[in-house]
Amino acid sequence: MEVKNIKGITLIALVITIIVLLILAGVTIATLTGENGILNKAEISKVTTEEETAKEKLNLILTELGIDKKTDSKYNENEFIDDRINKNQMTVLENDMILVDGWVFLIDRTIPTIVESLGKEELLDTIQNLYIYNAKQLVKFRDNVKNGETYEGKVVTVKNDIDMSKVCYKVDGTPQNDVSWEPIPSNFKGTFNGDGHEIKNLYINTNSDFQGLFRNNYGIIENLGIDEKSIIKGTNHSGAIVGCNMTTGIIKKCYNKATVMASRDVWCITGGLVGQNEGLVTMCYNEGKVQAESKNDWAQTGGVVGLNYNNSELSKCYNKGEIISIAKENWSNAGGVVGVSYEKDVVIKDCYNRGTIRMKTTGYQSDLRVGGVVGDMAETDFSNAYNIGDIIVEDSFGSHIQIGGALRLHTKKFNS
Numbered sequence: 001m002e003v004k005n006i007k008g009i010t011l012i013a014l015v016i017t018i019i020v021l022l023i024l025a026g027v028t029i030a031t032l033t034g035e036n037g038i039l040n041k042a043e044i045s046k047v048t049t050e051e052e053t054a055k056e057k058l059n060l061i062l063t064e065l066g067i068d069k070k071t072d073s074k075y076n077e078n079e080f081i082d083d084r085i086n087k088n089q090m091t092v093l094e095n096d097m098i099l100v101d102g103w104v105f106l107i108d109r110t111i112p113t114i115v116e117s118l119g120k121e122e123l124l125d126t127i128q129n130l131y132i133y134n135a136k137q138l139v140k141f142r143d144n145v146k147n148g149e150t151y152e153g154k155v156v157t158v159k160n161d162i163d164m165s166k167v168c169y170k171v172d173g174t175p176q177n178d179v180s181w182e183p184i185p186s187n188f189k190g191t192f193n194g195d196g197h198e199i200k201n202l203y204i205n206t207n208s209d210f211q212g213l214f215r216n217n218y219g220i221i222e223n224l225g226i227d228e229k230s231i232i233k234g235t236n237h238s239g240a241i242v243g244c245n246m247t248t249g250i251i252k253k254c255y256n257k258a259t260v261m262a263s264r265d266v267w268c269i270t271g272g273l274v275g276q277n278e279g280l281v282t283m284c285y286n287e288g289k290v291q292a293e294s295k296n297d298w299a300q301t302g303g304v305v306g307l308n309y310n311n312s313e314l315s316k317c318y319n320k321g322e323i324i325s326i327a328k329e330n331w332s333n334a335g336g337v338v339g340v341s342y343e344k345d346v347v348i349k350d351c352y353n354r355g356t357i358r359m360k361t362t363g364y365q366s367d368l369r370v371g372g373v374v375g376d377m378a379e380t381d382f383s384n385a386y387n388i389g390d391i392i393v394e395d396s397f398g399s400h401i402q403i404g405g406a407l408r409l410h411t412k413k414f415n416s
Helices: 003-024 028-031 038-071 079-087 123-131 137-146
Strands: 099-100 103-108 114-122 155-158 192-198 203-205 214-217 220-226 232-233 243-246 250-252 259-264 268-271 275-278 281-282 290-294 299-302 305-309 313-315 321-327 332-335 338-342 346-353 358-361 368-373 374-377 380-387 391-394 401-402 414-415
Touching: 038 079, 038 099, 038 103, 038 114, 038 368, 079 103, 099 123, 103 123, 114 123, 123 155, 155 380, 243 250, 259 268, 268 290, 268 338, 299 321, 299 374, 305 346, 321 332, 338 346, 338 380, 346 374, 368 391, 374 380
Parallel strands: 155 192, 192 220, 203 232, 214 243, 220 250, 232 259, 243 275, 250 281, 259 290, 268 299, 275 305, 281 313, 290 321, 299 332, 305 338, 313 346, 321 358, 332 368, 338 374, 346 380, 358 391, 368 401, 380 414
Antiparallel strands: 099 103, 103 114, 268 275, 268 305, 290 299, 299 305, 299 338, 332 338, 332 374, 368 374
């Protein structure tokens, strides 16, 4: 015991001596122990080296697998890769994540290669729940919401473009056999940040209402795009981003290039990004084809929003896509940016349309309304909007047609 005490005291004395010498040499305690101090930098350097070492181990295995991909007939992107990784004292996690010496990496199995370093193992729960790197993780996020997770107060961030082609796809073009994306359920209340990325090859072909990436939104969806190869087909309240943006919902800095279509016997509402808006949609645009077809009446089509409703606001939005509204009988509306806008305290401002608006009738229309920016509206504050797109009406039944350059019908306030 006496020897151990002497050694302990000697070690403490040595450390104190070193610190005193450093201070005498002009090195302060803050320089040693502060946020940017020598000791902290040494720890950061150690951590960085550990991560790089783990990454190199995984890279070596993936390089070997790349060779096997070309030379081994038994190679596949699933069990073959998993077996090789597990045999080298690494752990295959879900959603293409690999654990190496306490560090987590995301891999692309098709190459194979490391896509991104995700950090330490203790951050795994956060990584899995709040960051979306691939289609599998988007499905898991959707299922988490489905199982009751609202994400209220949390930010979910998309870290890559997400290819959905293996999750939802066309089989024979029928709703019965095609594999459609099931929208993220209605209880999402958090922030979904696309971080400038796209959802690619999103496919929906169903005989159901409220279709889109999300079904209904009570939270914030921002900085997200839907690509031109995506297809959304529903029956009512369809939009590439969300079927209905609720009163607390915010959609901002989003865009759509997909084809969005809806077909129904009666009351068919479709928008490029949002089927129905009851909240805020701002700084968004559409370049995709948007079509609503009602076999009887009420086909409502808008480039950004199908129906703007009930204390909602739409601002700083534009459309360049083709807008098509098809109906047989009463109340068909088409607008470059908004199909229909009504109810109290609705605001539309700073919007424009450059896309072609096409109204088609398959029978006599008692009330067919088309506007360059808004097809039809009432009780709406409308300002600073214009249209330079073509408006084309295809009618051979002598229908009652009302057309406006920017908007159609009466409004609460108008300044354009």
